[in-house]
Amino acid sequence: MLPPLSRRPADSWPATISWLLLGFICYALPWSVFAAQPDASTTVLRIQGSNTIGAKLGPALVKGLFEERGLRDIHIQQGSAENEQRVVGRSADGREVRIEVAAHGSGTGFVALKDGSADLAASSRPIKASEVQQLAALGDLKSRAAEQIIALDGLAIILHPSNPLSTLNTEQLARIFAGEVRTWEEIGGRGGEIHVYARDDNSGTYDTFKELVLAAHGKVLAANAKRFESSEQLSDLVSQDVHGIGFIGLPYIRQAKAVAIADGESQPLPPSTSQIATEDYPLSRRLFFYVLPGQANPWAQALVQFAHSPRGQAIVEQNGFIAQTVQAIQVTPNPAMPDDYRTLASQARRLSVNFRFQEGSATLDNKAQRDLERVLDYLQSHDKLNQQVVLVGFGDPKLDPARAALLSKLRAMAVRRELARHGVAFREITGLGDRLPVAANDVEDGRLKNRRVEVWVY
Numbered sequence: 001m002l003p004p005l006s007r008r009p010a011d012s013w014p015a016t017i018s019w020l021l022l023g024f025i026c027y028a029l030p031w032s033v034f035a036a037q038p039d040a041s042t043t044v045l046r047i048q049g050s051n052t053i054g055a056k057l058g059p060a061l062v063k064g065l066f067e068e069r070g071l072r073d074i075h076i077q078q079g080s081a082e083n084e085q086r087v088v089g090r091s092a093d094g095r096e097v098r099i100e101v102a103a104h105g106s107g108t109g110f111v112a113l114k115d116g117s118a119d120l121a122a123s124s125r126p127i128k129a130s131e132v133q134q135l136a137a138l139g140d141l142k143s144r145a146a147e148q149i150i151a152l153d154g155l156a157i158i159l160h161p162s163n164p165l166s167t168l169n170t171e172q173l174a175r176i177f178a179g180e181v182r183t184w185e186e187i188g189g190r191g192g193e194i195h196v197y198a199r200d201d202n203s204g205t206y207d208t209f210k211e212l213v214l215a216a217h218g219k220v221l222a223a224n225a226k227r228f229e230s231s232e233q234l235s236d237l238v239s240q241d242v243h244g245i246g247f248i249g250l251p252y253i254r255q256a257k258a259v260a261i262a263d264g265e266s267q268p269l270p271p272s273t274s275q276i277a278t279e280d281y282p283l284s285r286r287l288f289f290y291v292l293p294g295q296a297n298p299w300a301q302a303l304v305q306f307a308h309s310p311r312g313q314a315i316v317e318q319n320g321f322i323a324q325t326v327q328a329i330q331v332t333p334n335p336a337m338p339d340d341y342r343t344l345a346s347q348a349r350r351l352s353v354n355f356r357f358q359e360g361s362a363t364l365d366n367k368a369q370r371d372l373e374r375v376l377d378y379l380q381s382h383d384k385l386n387q388q389v390v391l392v393g394f395g396d397p398k399l400d401p402a403r404a405a406l407l408s409k410l411r412a413m414a415v416r417r418e419l420a421r422h423g424v425a426f427r428e429i430t431g432l433g434d435r436l437p438v439a440a441n442d443v444e445d446g447r448l449k450n451r452r453v454e455v456w457v458y
Helices: 013-028 031-035 051-068 106-115 129-134 170-177 204-217 231-240 273-277 298-308 310-318 339-347 366-381 401-420 444-450
Strands: 041-049 072-078 084-090 096-102 120-123 147-159 167-169 195-199 226-228 244-249 260-262 284-291 349-356 386-394 425-431 452-457
Touching (some): 041 106, 041 298, 051 072, 051 096, 051 147, 051 298, 051 310, 106 120, 106 129, 106 284, 120 298, 147 298, 147 366, 167 170, 170 195, 195 231, 226 231, 231 244, 273 349, 298 310, 349 366, 401 425
Parallel strands (some): 041 096, 041 120, 386 425
Antiparallel strands (some): 084 096, 120 284, 147 284
């Protein structure tokens, strides 16, 4: 359901109007608007883009939408080419309804939007500035109406259980998988020669690793890496090879040992569901649907809304990705934490969401704007609206540490303004400057990730 109008920001009438129109399209219009077409068999929506999304998650979300809309005899067929599928259902009057899903890479989705061969782009990365410019005549693809974060994704780095290493950083990983580091002793371990295990080129898991580790450090995968189609097989072989290292989705760690990962000067973080949900874990990323602003196709809007719904997020989780459902997490205090933060960790719980900001701006990004609604729902349903919430802001280093602390608190105040106008009374607002970084500060993407606001509840 749409969040109540009274809970929308007072200065966001354009967004409110968009939501009202979207709700009307998705929930008020009769089935005939979705199903009635001149042909007995109709393709109602064309999706193009990411293999990570299109291989399983996209078709699963479409199937869930068909079930919600009351279609029957729902099944998935192979398309006319490799990495293409169609989800087929039948309406009550016997009409066949199809949604086509082509998974040829994130960039192909934006090309297809431009040439009109797709109604919705699936992407495992944010749209590039050049793509925004190329599509500018069709609307702003960075707007909240266009850019929809439907899930989060993360990878685990796995070793043989006897390997003594417990942490690695992303630069070490890039050099290991590029074949530049050949023995464990070179990175402080033991065991001699390193054996590299990787997923095959068709794998979305490999796409993620290539983007977040190899390409980020200007490397390519070593030619002698052992490649696997099966996640289970890769994990089991690493767990049996004392020289082995591999990367895998969270559900497939199995008997292997997962290590904590650091990026730059960040604290090493384990590949847990909660660390990926907050996007603090270095090998986490967002998964997107992009629709053209003012999209006339009701099925595109309906699929986006279904993906955000509790049922849609349950499907996200069932397919091995991380849902955006807000939960309270118990954080274990440790000596590396600032004193006040360690006290907070011992007395309160952290919510599984971080608020982040648009690049070069104090404006909340598109995920954060939708997360406001999720956090409000959580606080209301758990009776946490009155003096139970603490906001903690963070940022990147500045020449003056006092300025870094001030800017981090101002970020927390920006979140406070949005939540306060909906009745949240806060226990404390604080800023910790550049402390506890979760990404490298020597690149803009890392600095952007460090500019965040955490939410804690008593």
